Amino acid sequence: MPRLVSHPDEVKIVTRRFGQGAAAIDKYVELGGYEATKKCLAQGPEWIINEMKASNLRGRGGAGFPTGMKWSFVPKQSAKPKYVLVNGDESEPGTCKDHLIFLHDPHAVIEGTIIAGLAIGSKVGFIYLRGEYRYLLEIVEKAVADAYAKGFLGTNIFGSDTEFQIITQTGAGAYEVGEESALMESLEGKRGVPRIKPPFPAVVGLYGGPTVINNAETIATVPHVIAMGSEAYAAVGTPRNGGTRLFCLSGHIERPGVYELPMGYNLKKMIYEVGGGVRGGRKLKAVVPGGSSTPVLLPEEIETLGMDFDQVGKAGSMLGSGGVVVIDDQTCIVEFALRTISFYQHESCGWCIPCREGTDWLKKSLTRFHAGFGTAKDIDNIQYLADNMMGRTFCPLGDAAAMPILGFVKKFRKEFEAHLDGKPCPFAKHVELAVV
Amino acid sequence: MSSETMSVFSPQLSARFDALVKKYPVKRSALVPMLLYAQDEVGYLSDAVIAEVAERICITELDVRNVASYYSMLRFKPVGKYNVQVCTNISCMLRGAYDLLEKFQDELGVGHKGITQDGLFSLEEVECIGACCWAPAIQVNYAFHDDLSPEQVPAILEAYRSKASAGGKSA
Numbered sequence: 001m002p003r004l005v006s007h008p009d010e011v012k013i014v015t016r017r018f019g020q021g022a023a024a025i026d027k028y029v030e031l032g033g034y035e036a037t038k039k040c041l042a043q044g045p046e047w048i049i050n051e052m053k054a055s056n057l058r059g060r061g062g063a064g065f066p067t068g069m070k071w072s073f074v075p076k077q078s079a080k081p082k083y084v085l086v087n088g089d090e091s092e093p094g095t096c097k098d099h100l101i102f103l104h105d106p107h108a109v110i111e112g113t114i115i116a117g118l119a120i121g122s123k124v125g126f127i128y129l130r131g132e133y134r135y136l137l138e139i140v141e142k143a144v145a146d147a148y149a150k151g152f153l154g155t156n157i158f159g160s161d162t163e164f165q166i167i168t169q170t171g172a173g174a175y176e177v178g179e180e181s182a183l184m185e186s187l188e189g190k191r192g193v194p195r196i197k198p199p200f201p202a203v204v205g206l207y208g209g210p211t212v213i214n215n216a217e218t219i220a221t222v223p224h225v226i227a228m229g230s231e232a233y234a235a236v237g238t239p240r241n242g243g244t245r246l247f248c249l250s251g252h253i254e255r256p257g258v259y260e261l262p263m264g265y266n267l268k269k270m271i272y273e274v275g276g277g278v279r280g281g282r283k284l285k286a287v288v289p290g291g292s293s294t295p296v297l298l299p300e301e302i303e304t305l306g307m308d309f310d311q312v313g314k315a316g317s318m319l320g321s322g323g324v325v326v327i328d329d330q331t332c333i334v335e336f337a338l339r340t341i342s343f344y345q346h347e348s349c350g351w352c353i354p355c356r357e358g359t360d361w362l363k364k365s366l367t368r369f370h371a372g373f374g375t376a377k378d379i380d381n382i383q384y385l386a387d388n389m390m391g392r393t394f395c396p397l398g399d400a401a402a403m404p405i406l407g408f409v410k411k412f413r414k415e416f417e418a419h420l421d422g423k424p425c426p427f428a429k430h431v432e433l434a435v436v
Numbered sequence: 437m438s439s440e441t442m443s444v445f446s447p448q449l450s451a452r453f454d455a456l457v458k459k460y461p462v463k464r465s466a467l468v469p470m471l472l473y474a475q476d477e478v479g480y481l482s483d484a485v486i487a488e489v490a491e492r493i494c495i496t497e498l499d500v501r502n503v504a505s506y507y508s509m510l511r512f513k514p515v516g517k518y519n520v521q522v523c524t525n526i527s528c529m530l531r532g533a534y535d536l537l538e539k540f541q542d543e544l545g546v547g548h549k550g551i552t553q554d555g556l557f558s559l560e561e562v563e564c565i566g567a568c569c570w571a572p573a574i575q576v577n578y579a580f581h582d583d584l585s586p587e588q589v590p591a592i593l594e595a596y597r598s599k600a601s602a603g604g605k606s607a
Contacts, residue, residue, distance in 0.1 A: 134578040173509030189464035191506040250527035
């Protein structure tokens, strides 16, 4: 069972019901649950969207798109049914926040889905969980059934004449399906390959209807924004980055765990104070700030870095999905890069050639390199390959694979050079695994 | 012969599938969950499973195979009763996932995608399973085991062995 952690610097908004048995509907209601939905039913769609815009809540999946604005793109009139789709396909290495939300607070996801539905005028919401999260799917399915039994879902929610249905769905193992158009394909019973955009999902989405797709954490945040008011929520974060974020501290850290901290919280402090520093008192070598696809940062780059979308972007990386992976000085960066690209090579759907071929060649190249058979030319070739993947694919998986590799080569070129000319890897214990 | 007696699935699963195809705006949306639940019961996607799923959704068997081959959890071959899936992705790797994998290999005597001779266990190296903060983590079928060290491996396997023999007696 995942351990819950706590730190005095945390601002518990999304996590405030964690560990209190709020998966049971009566407990959830006792803790103030479903009040936000009732408020939204009374206030109407325009008010909801304005509240979301004013809250400065930005998508927690990785791209950081403002949620209120996303909802406002959905046309008011539509011949086809509109849908809300909750993305719980959490698969970005280093990220496990939705895991805890589904486990401890599934009704917050349901409530957020209803509110999103009210905002865009949809009658059906889908909650999609990755296939590996079977025990969490069962928790969510129970919560949905309980909400139906109470009349919170169905044809007349909360005794009103508004209808809202929720359908749960399981994936079956695919990182790519976390991309919104691939997610819709998967939900339609197809291979999870991306669709070309435009049209965007807000206009032509699931089953051809206008669709809003939000990350599970974003959706779970929505009822809290409504309950505390957009102004109070926005005040917690930094400008244009409202509220808190669930940061997943993992890797070589003393106290790993999911911590809810205000947007803009200093990364160095996050590692050394909240997470208790690098494990075993070792030195920090690098940190991946937002899941495996975000470019690595060096210790000197995190000194004054505030963890919000804009500041991390300015530092040349991304806030991504909130997965902070801490790497100590005993780690081989080439091995780390190889493991990262192996993942993307495995997950590339093969639809776009630059991604399919690029990830494969990068893996081959880094495998050879790590085994000590690389040449000086290979370093430039790795950069060339990654550069040519950037922006040349339908979905962001190509960029997600190329970006971290470019970062590793740029910031740790010396370490790559130390692997040249058949010299054994100075760190790795598992170099033999790389000899394929 | 009624369709139920011809089904490769248990009456319970058949009933579940009857409901599942009605759950979505289009039947085909039931495909991925059906394949996964069918695999849970039968062990893998056999020809008979694929044929029946195709018929229930009114698509071709080729369509079913095409979709099934995309998803990493779906398989066309049997695995052990307990499928041990060791995550070796970055967060787990940094906390000793490869040592863990090695220990499982030693204890079970099989490698990646291998099945023990008694058919009780199979081993797989998998990508991120969403337990990064509790690394290194594994899944045995759907059950998570987290914050592991190689020393815990024999006890984990032993627990599943006793579970299997207890289940065998009651069956």
